[in-house]
Amino acid sequence: MMDYKDKWEELADIKDELAARDWFMGTSGNLSIRVSSNRFLVTASGKDKRKRTSEDFLLVDENGQAAEETHLKPSAETLLHTAVYNRTSAGCILHVHTAENNVISELYGGRGEIIFKGQEIIKAFGKWEEDAELRMPIIYNHAHIPTLADEFSAHIEGNSGAVLIRNHGITVWGTSGFEAKKLLEASEFLFRYELLLNQSRSAQALNQTIAN
Numbered sequence: 001m002m003d004y005k006d007k008w009e010e011l012a013d014i015k016d017e018l019a020a021r022d023w024f025m026g027t028s029g030n031l032s033i034r035v036s037s038n039r040f041l042v043t044a045s046g047k048d049k050r051k052r053t054s055e056d057f058l059l060v061d062e063n064g065q066a067a068e069e070t071h072l073k074p075s076a077e078t079l080l081h082t083a084v085y086n087r088t089s090a091g092c093i094l095h096v097h098t099a100e101n102n103v104i105s106e107l108y109g110g111r112g113e114i115i116f117k118g119q120e121i122i123k124a125f126g127k128w129e130e131d132a133e134l135r136m137p138i139i140y141n142h143a144h145i146p147t148l149a150d151e152f153s154a155h156i157e158g159n160s161g162a163v164l165i166r167n168h169g170i171t172v173w174g175t176s177g178f179e180a181k182k183l184l185e186a187s188e189f190l191f192r193y194e195l196l197l198n199q200s201r202s203a204q205a206l207n208q209t210i211a212n
Contacts, residue, residue, distance in 0.1 A: 004035040004059065010177050011041055011057060014094070015049055017181070023096040023188075024049035029169065030075035031057075032085075033092045033177055038062040040085055044072040062086055079149040080171060088159045090173040092180040097169035100191040107198075109138045109166040116190050124186035125160070136187070141168040162187055 011033040015024075023029065029049060032042040041057040042064075043049065049056075059067045062085065064078035075081075081093050108114040116122055117133040125134050137155045142148040152171070155163045162172040162183055170187055174180035 004039075004041060007033050007035050007041055008057060011092070012052055014092075014177050014181055015043075015056065016052060018094070018096060018184075019050045023098055025097060028097040030077055030081070030095045031093070032078075032081045034085060034090070035059065039067055040081065042074050042078050042081055045075050046073075076145060077148075079145050080152050083149050083153045084156055084173045087153070087156050088173070089175065090159050090180075091175050092177040093171065093173040094180050094184050095169055095171040096184065096188075098188060098191075100188060100195060101164060101170045102167050104191045104194060105138050105164045105166045105168070109140075111138070113137050114164070114194070116194075119190060119193065121186045121189055124182050125162075134190075136162055136164055138164040138166055141166050 011031055015031055018024065018029070027046055027048060030043045032040050034040045038061060039059055042060055044055055044058050047053070047056060055072060058070050058072040058074060060074050060078060061067045062082060064074055064082045066072070066074065077095065080095070084090050084093055104114060114136050115133055116136070117131070122132060122134040127134055139151045139155070142151065148165070152163055152165075155161070160174045160179060160183060162170060164170050170184070172180055172183040172187060174183055
């Protein structure tokens with residue numbers, strides 16, 4: 001049997017951190033971490049991610065099928081994880097549903113992307129140039145997971161990245177658990193910033209209208 005205790009604990013620690021942020025409402029979200037070239041741990045379907053148990057994850061192969069005998073079922077969106085691992089050297093993938101990323105995906109979904117420019121935190125994505133911009137794709141939330149995975153795959157570029165699924169959630173991947181968590185935190189900061197900025201602009205416009 002493959003020894004993946006350290007990877008299990010690393011993913012469990014990440015899950016605990018994200019749960020403390022209340023990012024797993026209604027058992028939503030899924031996480032994974034690479035164990036070997038063709039094996040990874042992924043969250044079991046339908047579990048309460050606020051709790052830490054011995055059945056939080058299961059080992060799957062490059063096709064997203066259980067690699068060991070188990071009664072657990074992998075997350076319904078495991079195909080998105082296999083798409084990343086089979087195309088890159090990414091080490092960890094995180095997917096969460098938050099009110100902020102859902103609202104952003106709806107506001108900008110018609111454009112197919114949201115662009116962030118001038119915010120310091122986009123450096124988390126390796127954007128260090130003076131006028132650098134971060135373009136984050138927003139894709140349609142296909143109920144048919146293979147179709148969703150196909151559209152998602154078109155935006156997998158390199159060993160780290162992020163894709164918003166409209167009215168669904170964000171999926172990020174990085175070379176390690178630390179890297180993936182950094183990108184997720186940066187993304188959620190950007191979403192909240194954008195919403196607060198829009199709210200502030202709307203309030204200023206309203207005040208100006210009243211004043212006139």
